[in-house]
Amino acid sequence: MQTKRSEQISIIDLRTSDAAEALRLSRQEAWPHRLEDWQLLLELSHGVGAVHDGQLVGTAMLTPYGDDAATCNMIIVDxxxxxxxxxxxxxxxxLAQAGSRECRLIATQSGLPLYEKLGFVATGSITQCQGIVSAVPPSPLVQEASQADLDDILALDFAAHGMDRQGLLKHLINEKPFLILRDENGLRGFASCRAFGRGQIAGPVVARDKETARLLLCAALARHEGQFLRVDLTDAAAPFVSLVETAGLTQVGGGVAMTRAGTHQLAATGDAAVYTLASQALC
Incomplete structure (x- = not known):
C-alpha cells in the first residue's frame, strides 16, 4: 500500500501561484506564516513540492545566498x-539544487534525525520569544538607516555570516528602514523589523558587540510597544532572553541551528555576530 501510494507522488517545482496551497500546509503545522510570507520565500528561493491526486502534500525551499551558501526551509509533509x-x-x-553550497537550516526536534542522516551537524540553538510588547525605554543612539547606509550594512552582515545576503537585505530595507547604530569608527550594528506571521518580527539583528546588539534590540522593542512582536534569538543573544521577557515576550520554543558543509569555504571574519534571525526560514 505504501509503495503504491509513493509511486503516485510527483515532485514539482513550486511557483508563486502555489503560495495558497503551501500556506494550507504550514497552517496544518500551526506555523504562523501569512500568504505574504510565503510569496516572499517563493520570490527569493527555489522550491520543490510533492503532489498526490492533484493536491500539494509537501514542500521544501532552498534560499540561495550567492554561489557559496543557502538555507533549506519550509520542509513540510502532510x-x-x-x-x-x-x-x-x-x-x-x-541538496541536489544546492550543489557545492554550504547549507544551513533551523531544525525542529522531529526533523533532527533526518537532517543528521543527510550530513547536517548541530551548530547552536535558537530561542523563539513572542508576545505583546510592554513599555521599553528607547535607545537615543539608534537611528533609522537610509539607502546610503546599505553598503556598510551588507559588509557587516557578510562579516557575521560569510554569506552574500544582499538580495534579502535589499528587499527588507526597501520594505521598512533598518535601525542602525554608528560611532566614530563606523557602523556598529543594524536591526530589521517587518511584518511577519501574527504581527512583527525583529531580525536580523547584527552587531559588532553585545552592547550594540542590546541597544538595537531595545530600540526595536520600544518601536513596537503594544504590538505583537517575535524574536528568534541565537546563542550570542542568550543574555537578552531576560530583557525580552521583561518587555512582555514569552519563550515559546525554538530550534536547532544546523549546517551541512559545502565545498566552498565561507569567509565570515568574526568581526560581528548575529543576535536575532531574519526568520527561521531565512536565518
Missing amino acids: PSMRGLGLGRQLVEAL
Missing part, C-alpha cells in the same frame, strides 16, 4: 503522507 520517505526525498532534491 500528516496523511508521512512514513513514505517523502521528507527525505524533498530534502535530497534541495
Whole structure:
C-alpha cells in the first residue's frame, strides 16, 4: 500500500501561484506564516513540492545566498503522507539544487534525525520569544538607516555570516528602514523589523558587540510597544532572553541551528555576530 501510494507522488517545482496551497500546509503545522510570507520565500528561493491526486502534500525551499551558501526551509509533509520517505526525498532534491553550497537550516526536534542522516551537524540553538510588547525605554543612539547606509550594512552582515545576503537585505530595507547604530569608527550594528506571521518580527539583528546588539534590540522593542512582536534569538543573544521577557515576550520554543558543509569555504571574519534571525526560514 505504501509503495503504491509513493509511486503516485510527483515532485514539482513550486511557483508563486502555489503560495495558497503551501500556506494550507504550514497552517496544518500551526506555523504562523501569512500568504505574504510565503510569496516572499517563493520570490527569493527555489522550491520543490510533492503532489498526490492533484493536491500539494509537501514542500521544501532552498534560499540561495550567492554561489557559496543557502538555507533549506519550509520542509513540510502532510500528516496523511508521512512514513513514505517523502521528507527525505524533498530534502535530497534541495541538496541536489544546492550543489557545492554550504547549507544551513533551523531544525525542529522531529526533523533532527533526518537532517543528521543527510550530513547536517548541530551548530547552536535558537530561542523563539513572542508576545505583546510592554513599555521599553528607547535607545537615543539608534537611528533609522537610509539607502546610503546599505553598503556598510551588507559588509557587516557578510562579516557575521560569510554569506552574500544582499538580495534579502535589499528587499527588507526597501520594505521598512533598518535601525542602525554608528560611532566614530563606523557602523556598529543594524536591526530589521517587518511584518511577519501574527504581527512583527525583529531580525536580523547584527552587531559588532553585545552592547550594540542590546541597544538595537531595545530600540526595536520600544518601536513596537503594544504590538505583537517575535524574536528568534541565537546563542550570542542568550543574555537578552531576560530583557525580552521583561518587555512582555514569552519563550515559546525554538530550534536547532544546523549546517551541512559545502565545498566552498565561507569567509565570515568574526568581526560581528548575529543576535536575532531574519526568520527561521531565512536565518
